[in-house]
Amino acid sequence: MRKxxxxxxxxxxxxxxxxxxxxxxxxxxxxxxxSFAKSIWYYHLVPGDLxxxxxxxxxxxxxxxxxxxxxxxxxxxxxxxxxxxxxMFIVALLSxxxxxxxxxxxxxxxAASGTHSAWWSLLFDIGAMALTVQLWxxxxxxxxxxxx
Amino acid sequence: xxxxQGGVGLFFDTGHFPGAPEYNLYILTQNGIxxxxxxxxxxxxxxxxxxxxxxxxxxxxxxxxxIGQYRQLTGGEGxxxxxxxxxxxxPFMDLTTAQVEFGAHSSLFVDARVRxxxxxGTIPGxxxxxxxxxxxxxxxxxxxxxxxxAGKDTPLxxxxxxxxxxxxxxxxxxxxxxxxTHVSIFFGGAREWEKAGLDMERRKQCGK
Numbered sequence: 001m002r003k004x005x006x007x008x009x010x011x012x013x014x015x016x017x018x019x020x021x022x023x024x025x026x027x028x029x030x031x032x033x034x035s036f037a038k039s040i041w042y043y044h045l046v047p048g049d050l051x052x053x054x055x056x057x058x059x060x061x062x063x064x065x066x067x068x069x070x071x072x073x074x075x076x077x078x079x080x081x082x083x084x085x086x087x088m089f090i091v092a093l094l095s096x097x098x099x100x101x102x103x104x105x106x107x108x109x110x111a112a113s114g115t116h117s118a119w120w121s122l123l124f125d126i127g128a129m130a131l132t133v134q135l136w137x138x139x140x141x142x143x144x145x146x147x148x
Numbered sequence: 149x150x151x152x153q154g155g156v157g158l159f160f161d162t163g164h165f166p167g168a169p170e171y172n173l174y175i176l177t178q179n180g181i182x183x184x185x186x187x188x189x190x191x192x193x194x195x196x197x198x199x200x201x202x203x204x205x206x207x208x209x210x211x212x213x214x215i216g217q218y219r220q221l222t223g224g225e226g227x228x229x230x231x232x233x234x235x236x237x238x239p240f241m242d243l244t245t246a247q248v249e250f251g252a253h254s255s256l257f258v259d260a261r262v263r264x265x266x267x268x269g270t271i272p273g274x275x276x277x278x279x280x281x282x283x284x285x286x287x288x289x290x291x292x293x294x295x296x297x298a299g300k301d302t303p304l305x306x307x308x309x310x311x312x313x314x315x316x317x318x319x320x321x322x323x324x325x326x327x328x329t330h331v332s333i334f335f336g337g338a339r340e341w342e343k344a345g346l347d348m349e350r351r352k353q354c355g356k
Contacts, residue, residue: 033212041216041231042312052216056205060197068193077189080182131306 011140014131015069018082021128025108029059043092046100061085061148069135072144082132086125093122160224173214176273189334196220228310238306238320238331242345246271246305246334255303255330256295259338260315268354270338272347279308279322281317288326303330 029036037055039145040046046054061081068078089107097118107121205211227242241249250271257274259266266276277294290334295302306320320333334340342348 026333030204031207032210034210037212037216044311049215052214055212056201056214057197058196060201060204064193064197064200074189074192076183076186077191077193080186080190080192093276 005134005137006139008140008142011138012137012143015072018128018131019066019069019078022062022065022082022085022145023071026034026059026063026066028108029032029055030063033059034050045095046094058085071146072141073146075144075146079132079135083129083136086129086132087141090122090125092127093118093124097122161204170178181213211259228340230314230335232314233317237317238324238333241305241332241334243334243336246307246336246341247344247346249303249305255305255332256298257334258295258304258306258319260308261313261318261338262308265309267351269348269350271344272349273343274349276308277319279319282319284320291323291326291328300327301329303332304328305332305334307334307341310337313334315339 033052033055036059037052040051040055041048060116062085065081065085067081068074109122149294157350205214227240229240233240250257250273255272259270259274259276260279261270261276262278262280263276266278270276275295277291283348295304298304304323306316306323308314308316308319316333316335320331323331338348
């Protein structure tokens with residue numbers, strides 16, 4: 001098991017997949033902070049005063065974390081953020097399911113009154129979480145720009 | 149666990165940092181679940197994001213105020229209104245009023261969601277006019293036909309899923325714009341209705 005987790009190629013693949021996902025997810029949010037703020041509001045989890053601040057800052061965290069994972073700079077910090085964000089997304093999605101709020105997740109485009117089940121987003125996030133946990137545990141530090 | 153003095157933190161074990169002084173950021177582990185580097189780098193990423201986000205928002209054509217005005221979920225207490233409600237919008241009604249109107253059969257409930265959601269569960273007797281499907285032209289004729297030629301003075305109550313959805317607001321505005329004189333919006337929508345334990349009309353079974 002340890003060998004698999006520490007596998008250099010697997011670690012690189014996880015970095016590229018998770019990093020790429022975060023970079024991609026950050027684009028619409030950076031370009032349209034208003035839409036993203038509304039997506040956050042739909043969840044009814046964040047206090048109103050903090051929604052816009054979150055909409056302004058979080059996409060940049062996603063972008064930097066994504067880039068850091070791919071190139072391997074500030075790598076361990078990026079791994080911590082990736083795990084924190086995915087836990088946050090999963091909790092948020094679970095809460096919408098529990099409360100019966102029907103919305104798209106707002107992960108990659110502005111959320112709307114949903115036609116998609118939150119379960120799919122949840123499954124996706126859990127899959128991504130498996131990779132970020134692997135990154136957390138892996139001791140592989142190959143193909144990185146910085147010294148982790 | 150090493151002893152620590154003062155400070156606050158998550159977990160603590162300074163043992164993994166030989167030579168390190170008593171350290172205020174506590175780390176739990178065997179090998180350190182949180183390594184020191186990890187937390188330092190995470191803070192660095194946050195600081196850069198705050199600066200970059202602040203700068204980007206200052207210069208972006210799509211900038212938003214740092215503090216927004218948002219309403220929290222009301223849980224069915226009182227009238228639910230969308231944050232983008234404007235003066236001149238059709239009046240918003242609360243659950244109790246919607247129930248009274250429903251019981252009195254005095255109004256026509258209009259579900260503004262897409263067909264699929266409408267069929268999954270709606271207020272009994274509601275008709276479906278998906279806001280998304282409103283045509284660009286001849287809206288008047290379209291609405292008239294969708295409403296089965298109901299008179300312009302028929303009391304109409306537009307609704308959609310609930311607070312997370314604004315189709316009811318937009319449909320309500322359009323109905324008023326095209327001459328319907330008694331339009332209201334039940335913004336709590338199907339979710340508030342269902343949550344109150346009221347009957348739902350389901351045309352098909354849908355998973356949550």
